[in-house]
Amino acid sequence: MGLEIFNTLILCLLVVVALLSLWVRDLVVAAVVFGVYSFLMCLLWAEMGAVDVAFTEATVGAGASTVVLIATIFNIKRKAKD
Amino acid sequence: MFDDGSILNQLLIERLNYFIYVVLLLIGLWAMIAKNNLIKKLIGMSIFQTAIILFYVSIGVKDGATIPIYLPEHDPHGSDAQRDLNGTGSLLIEPQVLDASLIPQYTNPLPHVLMLTAIVVGVATLGLALSICLRIYRAYGTVEEDELLIKLENEDARKKGLPRKRWPRRKPTQNKPGSSIKNKKAGLPERTRVTKPDSARSRKPRNQTNRADRTGPESSHKSQEIEKKRPARRKRAKSSNPTKEDNAS
């Protein structure tokens, strides 16, 4: 029962975080929130029993992908207009 | 409304997970279509990709199953297997195929394998798309879609000799605290948008102000900016960079 509550909570948080990452105007904040999204995915997969996928998402998604996104944003204008 | 068998019950209670995956797919798809900023579009693309991976992995879930690594008691070559302790250390029992009744105990490994590839390919795609964004910024000075369209049309019009379009009108943004004081001191009205006429618009792209809006942590370092061109170009009203105002010429 507790596991189902955990599952539902993380899924709802996932939707909120996805919307937030697209709504903020500062691109670095959007990239960091996207990192949070990756971490929540990793948690979800670890709970589902997909440990290899969770490990890969934790390193690749929350590690490499976020860093590469922030590295790009530092070269362009940091403030999005919409 | 919520009784057994109705649509809402089926979707929201029994299959809540799938419903939320559909919502995530929609968020990613909408972001790719409707957002103006190219980086936001790419974030939408990544959300779309990870939502699909989530869906794929979750169809291999079995109730009460463990992770797809052999438990020591089922592993024919593992630490629990009986070995010949006197001489060679070889196995006493001939290794056998896992019993079919034990298969539902293990999560299905096939979706995991496919999605490992998908995640890595996703990050490769993201890197490539970001490099194209950087090239666009280098060439046109902006990553907003509507500004890009206008610049492209102006380029075409300039080649053909037709009249050029104006910059897109945007809603005035909220006043930040403090900025209105600066503008009042300079005698300007609050937050007017200065649009230059076409003849005064320079042809050079806007990336002259490369890394121009660095605020915050950068200004706390001891930073010296070595400018390579004449500083007279900097006289635009840029209110967002404290370091330049420190070294104001």
Added chain:
Amino acid sequence: MKRLAFVFVLLIGLLLAWAARDFPTWGDPEAPASSSPVSSHFIANTGIDTEVPNMVTAVLADYRGFDTMLETVVVFIAGLAVYSILGGGPNRRSRDRELVVDFEPDLIVTNTVRLIVPVIQIFALYVLAHGHVSPGGGFQGGVAMGASFILVALAWNLKTALIRFPIDRCFMVAALGIVIYGGIGLLSMLLGGEFLDYAHLSKVLPVSPEMARYHAMLGVEIGVGFTVTAIIFALYASLSTDGRMRDGL
């Protein structure tokens, strides 16, 4: 136009949600994906065919080794493409005005990173080598290793990291990874089997065919690790400096 996109996306969402009613119940062991003969074969036969307890690594590197090899090639192509799109290298003419921001590397950060980077690299090698028995493998270890170089680039500047891992050597290491992978496959072909059929490697290695598959999987994962390490670092180096490779974040 964007509002039309929103309506369109909602329509697609309704269609997907309607189709989601047909999915099997969450976690059903009799669902078609979980009871398919392919995945049952993988779960049952991994122990006796390859002596590797981790089913996901076995399927990834042995049963579906072709996919993994071509995925590594995709990662390599992506890194190469980013480098060439951004015009990488010291020959790049930069027509834009550059702001050379010169600041001291912070004392605490550099000393902490000095202590942490060897630990990260050893952990990455452990994850790579232990991928047979625990979650891990080539991709995860490779990304962690590449991340350690990115950490050096963040704590000092990119030049410090590029002294240790120059960009041309990056691409050589990445290509070496693919050569290792393809080389093991070719070796199996030369020994009489099919491409990537590792059991025939027992003719050159003094082990049984199952252990030959075990060791060949390790070799293949090492190849993947090389490529992923080099490309993750090259991706960061190209993107954070817009191809200039001179100053860093």
